[in-house]
Amino acid sequence: MINVLIYNENLHEQHSEKVRSVYPQGIHGCLRSFLESDDICVKTVTLDSVNDITDELLDKTDVIIWWGHMGHAQVPDEVAARVQAAVLKGMGAIFLHSGHHSKPFRLLMGTSCNLSWREDGDFERVWVAKPTHPIAKGVKRYIFSEHEETYAEPFDVPEPDVTVFIGGFEGGEVFRSGLCYRRGAGKIFYFQPGHETFPIYYNPDVQTVIKNAVYWAKPDCRLEKLDAPQVKKPGKDGE
Amino acid sequence: MINVLIYNENLHEQHSEKVRSVYPQGIHGCLRSFLESDDICVKTVTLDSVNDITDELLDKTDVIIWWGHMGHAQVPDEVAARVQAAVLKGMGAIFLHSGHHSKPFRLLMGTSCNLSWREDGDFERVWVAKPTHPIAKGVKRYIFSEHEETYAEPFDVPEPDVTVFIGGFEGGEVFRSGLCYRRGAGKIFYFQPGHETFPIYYNPDVQTVIKNAVYWAKPDCRLEKLDAPQVKKPGKDGE
Amino acid sequence: MINVLIYNENLHEQHSEKVRSVYPQGIHGCLRSFLESDDICVKTVTLDSVNDITDELLDKTDVIIWWGHMGHAQVPDEVAARVQAAVLKGMGAIFLHSGHHSKPFRLLMGTSCNLSWREDGDFERVWVAKPTHPIAKGVKRYIFSEHEETYAEPFDVPEPDVTVFIGGFEGGEVFRSGLCYRRGAGKIFYFQPGHETFPIYYNPDVQTVIKNAVYWAKPDCRLEKLDAPQVKKPGKDGE
Amino acid sequence: MINVLIYNENLHEQHSEKVRSVYPQGIHGCLRSFLESDDICVKTVTLDSVNDITDELLDKTDVIIWWGHMGHAQVPDEVAARVQAAVLKGMGAIFLHSGHHSKPFRLLMGTSCNLSWREDGDFERVWVAKPTHPIAKGVKRYIFSEHEETYAEPFDVPEPDVTVFIGGFEGGEVFRSGLCYRRGAGKIFYFQPGHETFPIYYNPDVQTVIKNAVYWAKPDCRLEKLDAPQVKKPGKDGE
Numbered sequence A, B, C, D: 001m002i003n004v005l006i007y008n009e010n011l012h013e014q015h016s017e018k019v020r021s022v023y024p025q026g027i028h029g030c031l032r033s034f035l036e037s038d039d040i041c042v043k044t045v046t047l048d049s050v051n052d053i054t055d056e057l058l059d060k061t062d063v064i065i066w067w068g069h070m071g072h073a074q075v076p077d078e079v080a081a082r083v084q085a086a087v088l089k090g091m092g093a094i095f096l097h098s099g100h101h102s103k104p105f106r107l108l109m110g111t112s113c114n115l116s117w118r119e120d121g122d123f124e125r126v127w128v129a130k131p132t133h134p135i136a137k138g139v140k141r142y143i144f145s146e147h148e149e150t151y152a153e154p155f156d157v158p159e160p161d162v163t164v165f166i167g168g169f170e171g172g173e174v175f176r177s178g179l180c181y182r183r184g185a186g187k188i189f190y191f192q193p194g195h196e197t198f199p200i201y202y203n204p205d206v207q208t209v210i211k212n213a214v215y216w217a218k219p220d221c222r223l224e225k226l227d228a229p230q231v232k233k234p235g236k237d238g239e
Helices: A017-022 A026-035 A047-052 A055-059 A077-088 A097-101 A103-109 A204-217 B017-022 B026-035 B047-052 B055-059 B077-088 B097-101 B103-109 B204-217 C017-022 C026-035 C047-052 C055-059 C077-088 C097-101 C103-109 C204-217 D017-022 D026-035 D047-052 D055-059 D077-088 D097-101 D103-109 D204-217
Strands: A002-008 A040-045 A063-067 A092-096 A116-128 A142-152 A162-169 A174-183 A186-191 B002-008 B040-045 B063-067 B092-096 B116-128 B142-152 B162-169 B174-183 B186-191 C002-008 C040-045 C063-067 C092-096 C116-118 C124-128 C142-145 C150-152 C162-169 C174-183 C186-191 D002-008 D040-045 D063-067 D092-096 D116-128 D142-152 D162-169 D174-183 D186-191
Touching: A002 A026, A002 A204, A026 A040, A026 A063, A026 A204, A040 A047, A055 A077, A063 A077, A063 A097, A063 A204, A077 A092, A077 A103, A077 A186, A092 A097, A092 A103, A092 A204, A097 A103, A097 A186, A103 A174, A103 A186, A142 A162, A142 A174, A142 A204, A162 C162, A162 C174, A174 C162, A186 A204, B002 B026, B002 B204, B026 B040, B026 B063, B026 B204, B040 B047, B055 B077, B063 B077, B063 B097, B063 B204, B077 B092, B077 B103, B077 B186, B092 B097, B092 B103, B092 B204, B097 B103, B097 B186, B103 B174, B103 B186, B142 B162, B142 B174, B142 B204, B162 D162, B162 D174, B174 D162, B186 B204, C002 C026, C002 C204, C026 C040, C026 C063, C026 C204, C040 C047, C055 C077, C063 C077, C063 C097, C063 C204, C077 C092, C077 C103, C077 C186, C092 C097, C092 C103, C092 C204, C097 C103, C097 C186, C103 C174, C103 C186, C142 C204, C150 C162, C150 C174, C186 C204, D002 D026, D002 D204, D026 D040, D026 D063, D026 D204, D040 D047, D055 D077, D063 D077, D063 D097, D063 D204, D077 D092, D077 D103, D077 D186, D092 D097, D092 D103, D092 D204, D097 D103, D097 D186, D103 D174, D103 D186, D142 D162, D142 D174, D142 D204, D186 D204
Parallel strands: A002 A040, A002 A063, A063 A092, A092 A186, B002 B040, B002 B063, B063 B092, B092 B186, C002 C040, C002 C063, C063 C092, C092 C186, D002 D040, D002 D063, D063 D092, D092 D186
Antiparallel strands: A116 A142, A116 A162, A162 A174, A174 A186, B116 B142, B116 B162, B162 B174, B174 B186, C116 C150, C124 C142, C124 C162, C162 C174, C174 C186, D116 D142, D116 D162, D162 D174, D174 D186
């Protein structure tokens, strides 16, 4: 059983009827609906309950999925630091769309995570750059979205371990849309699709990718704690 | 079931009584003995039968393990090219010790794969640099070998995806002893321990690592063929 | 003074009047015309004279630029191996457009270097993904080409050290168009623009990039030879 | 002229006569003494004056060198954030020895930067793993230090762009001692030698490496600000 924790700030859903009409159960509700299965157990947290993201909860979480945008600054620094530490100890993390600017993602990347953007409802093709990667399993040459917010390079992140997807937008921009990282004991996947006003998370291909990413990001190994141990001179026994 | 193909040139075993006394069934026999299990099915090939490494056999192989040294040059170029192509299509590959200079490893790396060396029977500690990597599972801080051939930096390989092990030798030298790469659809692991005159492959920790590497390297996905397709202008259907 | 060696197979120029009309002095002549300067000394070689690419010439070459397409197979294996070895010893190398399938590039990458393609004369924008990289100096957000052959992902190369450019084509495809690698002591840049029937190499931005790449790829350090030395046990003197 | 800013917390020098006897002008004074030249202009800051590290000063700094240990926590978060931002805009950064746990280094890496350690005054050989890298220029096979604090793997940092040095200690431990990173527009070098009670920074080879690193890390390009711009739909002019 894989324990998934979905964080969605759930602000756009409250403030905008349009968003509410697309995601009546919130983006977290939509994500939960296609992830929950015999293999995957889902919990959700929103900005209202962000302090529920305790060390105890994170220790029991295999993969966290993060959607945030207008409420990034309201996530307490301590919560962001806890998420970072949990990833370094082995928890997987999937950051969606505007989550590129969330506190935990920026902490893990060490860079500004800035990008260029415009909002014209362009269509997008998310091209598969690494078709044999487990996260791309089941996707054809590209994923098509009728309308999407345009994200554009330069994307200020460290060079990824693997570039799985590259998006191409109607207006011409390109963007590295699916990126894998290893930090500490944890695996991180950034996935660009997902503007709140478009029904992106109903797209079966997008759902396939997020589900694949959950399986990919689940821990190989968990550390009980991060530490910098003073050690003894080694002998012949591997201790 | 994981299908493993072990290539061992099996020359030292024929030419040296000392080597024969350490590995009476050949290095391939020793590797086979600890790998074969309910999960893992092993076939072996030696230099005598190297042309048995056909495309048909490779298509059925999940992971190849390669041990060679004095017979590198006798491996036909076509066989080496077949192994390279099979890796690019998804087959895993584990290169042991002097396999750093084998034709398939050099083809896959694109570099000289040169290193410095001396043969004084130094002890070695193979330190775990990435303890949470699946290949290091079950190993303590380091693996100890009473006697080993000394391999030393600089090791002329591309920067690895992950440095899992770094060896330290009695005389002082250091060497990146366990390195992971992805090339095409395949995963590659280089592992330094294993001189023919020392009983390295009887070390339980070394066996653990090689077994872990088999599980790690098995294909996520296999390509039927490598190709450079002419494609049609994309539509909206992902084809 | 930077010594640049341009290899252009010069076959399309002989066989096609259209190509000849675009590049009356050959692609190599065009490249030479904008590179030659007080700092840069250019020599050129074509397929007719490919055996002039000797070790002696390569030892005096700081950066090789490679354009080939229909004549890849006619480049002798020994010449390709010499170029590979020279790069590993420190020579810079720039592979242009269809040079992705040249023998030396494939040897250095270790992968198939396959890509998808179509030839519809689409326009292309080559977007700058890493604007602060020295190779991108002087380029705005993107380079525009009125007509280009379409190259598309997946591009089967190892993950690059830096993704400097990503191309987006009129028909929608995307492609990692500018990639940096270090192999051995040498630096390698792959740059996608440059179909033979379009006047791409007259584009001032394309010229800027190729010129920048020459400065970037020139050796930091040259090895006299590639070797795998037997060494002595170390003392305290760094020898 | 390269403008170098040396930060040394200068606490051990105040609290310990032993340290003061080794570094009577402080570690910063020692570093300054061998760096200052016709090409390099040095300023120094200590923990007492850490708030002098303003954006204005960082904008004029080409490379910062950071030595800290017991006073890491006393460096204000705002100062650490300023240093991080300056690196992302292009300033080079060299972190020495216990600087692996400094706030700016941890911010830039995104990981715990933990390592194992013991303090027995072991000798160390810092082996050159990439002899053709500009930072290793002028160093033989290794740098020898009679006494050094022992640092040991695992070192919890992201996989580096280049592993330039690997240390081997008398007691047997190994450690990745010289690591290069690119983050944003900036270049970062971590270099392990330098315990406060040993005269490491008087070692001519160590001085050579730090000097080389200054030349290597100086900016290729500076950004005026980090931003995430809203952009217009692209045309044909590269704007």
